[in-house]
Amino acid sequence: MRARPISPEQRARLRRAAAGAPRRPWTFWVLAILFGAYVLALYGPMLCIYVLSLQDIRGGLVFPMKGLSLHWFVDLFTQVRTGDVKGGFQRSISLALLVTVLTVVGSFLAGLAFRQRFKGDGVVFYLMIGSLVAPGLVLGIGIGLLFQYLGLPPSWYTSALGAHLSWTLPFGVLVMFAVMSRFDRSWEEAARDLGATRWQSIWLVVVPILAPGLLAVALFGFTLSYDEFARTLQTSGSLNTLPLEIWSMTLNVTSPSLYALGTVTTIASFLIIGMCLGGIALIQRRRARHNPSV
Amino acid sequence: MTVGKGHIELAGIYKRFGEVTAVDGVNLHIPDGAYCCFLGPSGCGKTTILRMIAGHEDPTGGEILIGGEDVVGLPPVARRTAMMFQSYALFPHLSVRENVAFPLRVRGQGQAERFRAADEMLEKVRLSELAHRLPGHLSGGQQQRVALARAAITQPRVLLLDEPLSALDEQLRIQMRTELRRMQRELGITFVHVTHTQMEAIALADLVVVMEKGKIKQAGDAREIYSRPHDRYVAEFLGGQNVLSGKATGAQGGNVTVGLQGAAGLCVTLEPGRRVALGEPVDLAVRRDDIILRRPEAGAVPEGWSALNTRIKAIEYQGLFVKVMLDAVGEGEFVAYVAERDFFSDPMQMGDIVVASWVAERSLLLA
Numbered sequence: 001m002r003a004r005p006i007s008p009e010q011r012a013r014l015r016r017a018a019a020g021a022p023r024r025p026w027t028f029w030v031l032a033i034l035f036g037a038y039v040l041a042l043y044g045p046m047l048c049i050y051v052l053s054l055q056d057i058r059g060g061l062v063f064p065m066k067g068l069s070l071h072w073f074v075d076l077f078t079q080v081r082t083g084d085v086k087g088g089f090q091r092s093i094s095l096a097l098l099v100t101v102l103t104v105v106g107s108f109l110a111g112l113a114f115r116q117r118f119k120g121d122g123v124v125f126y127l128m129i130g131s132l133v134a135p136g137l138v139l140g141i142g143i144g145l146l147f148q149y150l151g152l153p154p155s156w157y158t159s160a161l162g163a164h165l166s167w168t169l170p171f172g173v174l175v176m177f178a179v180m181s182r183f184d185r186s187w188e189e190a191a192r193d194l195g196a197t198r199w200q201s202i203w204l205v206v207v208p209i210l211a212p213g214l215l216a217v218a219l220f221g222f223t224l225s226y227d228e229f230a231r232t233l234q235t236s237g238s239l240n241t242l243p244l245e246i247w248s249m250t251l252n253v254t255s256p257s258l259y260a261l262g263t264v265t266t267i268a269s270f271l272i273i274g275m276c277l278g279g280i281a282l283i284q285r286r287r288a289r290h291n292p293s294v
Numbered sequence: 295m296t297v298g299k300g301h302i303e304l305a306g307i308y309k310r311f312g313e314v315t316a317v318d319g320v321n322l323h324i325p326d327g328a329y330c331c332f333l334g335p336s337g338c339g340k341t342t343i344l345r346m347i348a349g350h351e352d353p354t355g356g357e358i359l360i361g362g363e364d365v366v367g368l369p370p371v372a373r374r375t376a377m378m379f380q381s382y383a384l385f386p387h388l389s390v391r392e393n394v395a396f397p398l399r400v401r402g403q404g405q406a407e408r409f410r411a412a413d414e415m416l417e418k419v420r421l422s423e424l425a426h427r428l429p430g431h432l433s434g435g436q437q438q439r440v441a442l443a444r445a446a447i448t449q450p451r452v453l454l455l456d457e458p459l460s461a462l463d464e465q466l467r468i469q470m471r472t473e474l475r476r477m478q479r480e481l482g483i484t485f486v487h488v489t490h491t492q493m494e495a496i497a498l499a500d501l502v503v504v505m506e507k508g509k510i511k512q513a514g515d516a517r518e519i520y521s522r523p524h525d526r527y528v529a530e531f532l533g534g535q536n537v538l539s540g541k542a543t544g545a546q547g548g549n550v551t552v553g554l555q556g557a558a559g560l561c562v563t564l565e566p567g568r569r570v571a572l573g574e575p576v577d578l579a580v581r582r583d584d585i586i587l588r589r590p591e592a593g594a595v596p597e598g599w600s601a602l603n604t605r606i607k608a609i610e611y612q613g614l615f616v617k618v619m620l621d622a623v624g625e626g627e628f629v630a631y632v633a634e635r636d637f638f639s640d641p642m643q644m645g646d647i648v649v650a651s652w653v654a655e656r657s658l659l660l661a
Binding site for chain 2: 205
């Protein structure tokens, strides 16, 4: 047989074969189709909303698209009849930030505490899991009733804050457990051995080493609180958070500015998630792979 | 008694973890500036002793004196000890230089000053060009040198090393062993090193402490430990000795005859002050390299030699010598290390009947 020049495709195929990657089995295609359908089901409806929010003034709530403009975004922030979007947004962001800070601090301390057994550790743990599995709406109603009974006015920064923490804190602690399992105790011991005080060993060693994990906890805390609906419904008082605002808009606003709102909040969420993941990636790139002992 | 600043004295220390006694009444003097190795299998309590000297563990009872003062209850800084952890425990988020400067940082030294000191230290361990790297980008040997530099930068009076070479491969281990000894001479401070590797201990230490089950079995200089083991445990743990069990069958002057199953009496010298009753079970140790193998037809062994008829079970070439495994008498191994040249001048085969012989007075009666 004569030697023929090999095309790039053939070469790629040969390389794959040499690397031990044979033709894909039929199961690959079945699973790929399933996955594709899943992604479509997940993002399809949302995509519809993003697309429909870009209509012009003639736009309605359903396809087909009428024109292409940012009209409804402007409308969202200028028209009063659409509801208190700006206020809701501010409250939701403030609440989410507050929840984030408390969740990170609480989870970090719990992570440190749960490294060894202490009296009542089992009780604390199961109480925590309990508040994680309790139905959010019921829990919210309970908190609302309790505030009423105590004669306290419910508001987003008291009752709703507590309701959100009942959800984000156990979540954060569970994430923290996973993070702490990769923490080498001898780092702390070494810090002490080298003369660091307890505070120095926490600030100069423990916190920086755990930083990516703490960022992950922060991310969870923020996103869980930012779009929490069930636990907020009966606890936010007279002023709405953003999810409540959107919900009330679905009841009485019949313009694509509802969709514009969906698009804006999604962008805000993605920005925050992106910033957190970027931060984690940056820390980890800067950092070496973990010690051989871990 | 005057004691140096790095003199360590352990006085009756013991340590219990719940039901388990990890360290069971240990007494020991470690002279100032000595290289001391604790040697024993895992779980023998050697690391616990190290951690108690370092101040990471408090003894359940007993005293630990460093430089003459009782340090029990003091934090590591007040003891002026520094510990090198088995995993090195380098801080993964700090560069090599920041790691080495860390002890000075927590002591409130300014950045310029502490980095200068760190750079000097890094020069000593020959890592200057890697000062800006993160620990994860270093090899095992380099990480170890960083850990050493970081531990030594505060000029401790005692440096404690927990299995410092166990994470390294064989060749590097031998290289770093030399490096550790060089650093110890250069710093002139007491090193206490924990290991389970016999060769590491006897190559490095001025004082070898052999431990078993929380107790010291024997402490002494390397040569003494290796060539004059006190009992069966030490002899077998250090290797290099054959331990033969028998019964005292006779006595003559300062010598005892030890009867072995199926062998003529072996003569061994009694140490002064040692008494053995007739019929008492005794252990006898003979160095593997003291054994000369003869063919049976070569005639009787000379006066003053002991001999044992046996058979060659296996032969292993070791380069410097040939390891000849012989049919054991009783329990334990019976091995002869034959110099390469001697062996190959008249090579023996597996299955050959041989006479293992040695100068009687070189054998030892074990406790």
